[in-house]
Amino acid sequence: MLRRTHRVLAIAALLTGSWLTSAQAATSLTQGASPAAQQAGYYRMTLGDFAVTALSDGTVALPVDKILLNTSPDHVNKVLAHHYLSSPLATSVNTYLIDTGEKLVMIDAGAGSLFGPTLGKLVNSIKAAGYRPEQIDEIYITHMHGDHVGGLSANEQMLFPNAVVRAEQKDADYWLSQANLDAAPAEGKGSFQGAQLSLKPYIAAGKFKPFSGDTVLTTGVRAQVTGAHTPGHSIYVVESKGEKLVLWGDLIHVSVVQMPNPDIAIQYDSDAKNAVVQRRKAFDAAVKEGHWGAAAHLPFPGIGHLRKDGNGYQWIPVNYLNDK
Numbered sequence: 132m133l134r135r136t137h138r139v140l141a142i143a144a145l146l147t148g149s150w151l152t153s154a155q156a157a158t159s160l161t162q163g164a165s166p167a168a169q170q171a172g173y174y175r176m177t178l179g180d181f182a183v184t185a186l187s188d189g190t191v192a193l194p195v196d197k198i199l200l201n202t203s204p205d206h207v208n209k210v211l212a213h214h215y216l217s218s219p220l221a222t223s224v225n226t227y228l229i230d231t232g233e234k235l236v237m238i239d240a241g242a243g244s245l246f247g248p249t250l251g252k253l254v255n256s257i258k259a260a261g262y263r264p265e266q267i268d269e270i271y272i273t274h275m276h277g278d279h280v281g282g283l284s285a286n287e288q289m290l291f292p293n294a295v296v297r298a299e300q301k302d303a304d305y306w307l308s309q310a311n312l313d314a315a316p317a318e319g320k321g322s323f324q325g326a327q328l329s330l331k332p333y334i335a336a337g338k339f340k341p342f343s344g345d346t347v348l349t350t351g352v353r354a355q356v357t358g359a360h361t362p363g364h365s366i367y368v369v370e371s372k373g374e375k376l377v378l379w380g381d382l383i384h385v386s387v388v389q390m391p392n393p394d395i396a397i398q399y400d401s402d403a404k405n406a407v408v409q410r411r412k413a414f415d416a417a418v419k420e421g422h423w424g425a426a427a428h429l430p431f432p433g434i435g436h437l438r439k440d441g442n443g444y445q446w447i448p449v450n451y452l453n454d455k
Contacts, residue, residue: 172252173260174432176449178423179371181351182230184260185425185432188241188282189250192219195385200396200403207388214387222385224250224278225433227378227425228260229369234268234349237294238367238378239427243281245325253282254290267291271348272298273380274361275306276399277325279427289332296333297348299356300341302363307334357382359409361401366413375422376434382410384428391443414444423449 172187195211196204196218211217224246229236241253254264270291273279275298284290305311307330312323333339347353354365360381367378381399389395393410396403417424417437425434435448 172431173256174434174449174451175260176434176452178369178376179374180232181369181371182228183369183376183434184228184230184262185434186226186228186237186241186253186256186260187431188224188226188253188256188278190221190223190431191242191246191250191278193222193384194219195222195388198398199385199388200398200400201407202388202392202395207385210388210391216387220385222428223431223433225425225427225429225431226253226282228257228262228267229352231349231351231371235262235266236349236352237267237270237291239273239279239380240270240291240329241282242278243283243285243290243329245277245281245329250278251282264291265293267294269349270294270296271352271354271365271367272296272302273366273378273427274298274364275302275326275330276361276381277322277329279380280326280329283329284332287328287332289336289338294333294338296330296339297342298339299354299363299365300343301356301358302361302365303339303341305362357405357409357413359400359402359406375420377413377417377422377424379413379424379426381427382406382413383426386429386446390437390446391440393443418444 174185176183196207199207208218211220224241226241227238229238242250244251257264270283282290283296306323306326312320312327315323330339342348342354345353345355351369351371353368355368356363356365358364364380366380366382369376369378383389384397393414394407396406400406414437418439421436423434424437427433432449435446438445438447
């Protein structure tokens with residue numbers, strides 16, 4: 132059976148009266164709560180027999196007009212303005228829980244404390260969704276940038292003590308290499324240090340187990356290596372009862388700019404040319420097959436479908452559903 136602890140928590144809240152009444156909520160605002168503050172977020176959907184929960188680690192402001200490639204700042208700012216947005220752009224950092232009934236698998240682990248106070252909300256989101264960090268059996272990392280591995284640990288202690296962490300061998304070899312850290316320019320050393328610090332307790336406990344190439348990792352979940360955004364960047368394909376969700380990792384960052392023009396890359400790509408190729412390959416498959424897609428930096432919950440639109444794509448976000 133799928134874990135349904137969130138229902139138990141909801142019932143308990145009703146019995147104990149722990150939810151705020153409208154009067155209490157109004158009182159809390161007058162006592163100094165910020166109307167702009169957001170609650171840690173999750174969004175749940177079914178995929179065949181699986182439960183998929185999108186988890187928010189928060190948002191981070193990115194100067195997207197300065198870091199996107201194969202375009203100009205003027206073009207980026209015009210597109211943003213058309214969508215009532217501006218740079219620096221509040222950019223989501225999403226992770227995903229896959230509850231197969233046999234295992235609880237998490238894709239990526241957020242930023243933890245590596246990217247400042249607007250991120251690091253993953254554990255709160257997990258608890259809000261009715262799970263506990265110690266319940267997670269396996270964590271699959273799309274790549275080892277800090278906003279995907281920083282939430283694995285804190286103070287050199289595992290935040291997911293019962294989880295096995297897996298990532299593609301090429302990414303592990305690159306980011307966990309002391310030689311690569313030593314050779315990196317000063318401004319690039321932090322990325323290596325963040326990955327090494329975040330993985331350290333799992334490596335010490337024998338809980339880090341890299342895989343090589345396209346691999347079935349557990350029933351219904353398999354890795355496909357793109358090698359685009361980083362040397363071992365991987366996407367994860369989740370399938371159950373004929374339904375399919377592909378978690379694209381960092382094949383895309385700024386949806387309103389890159390969906391209509393997928394040839395636009397980003398400075399964070401280790402191979403910008405291949406990143407464009409792999410993005411089109413993954414997106415064309417989503418259009419052809421009609422399956423769900425999701426990505427770490429699409430606006431939360433970052434799940435939806437794609438349609439072809441000229442030389443680019445139209446992003447159709449999941450329709451919000453709350454019928455339980």
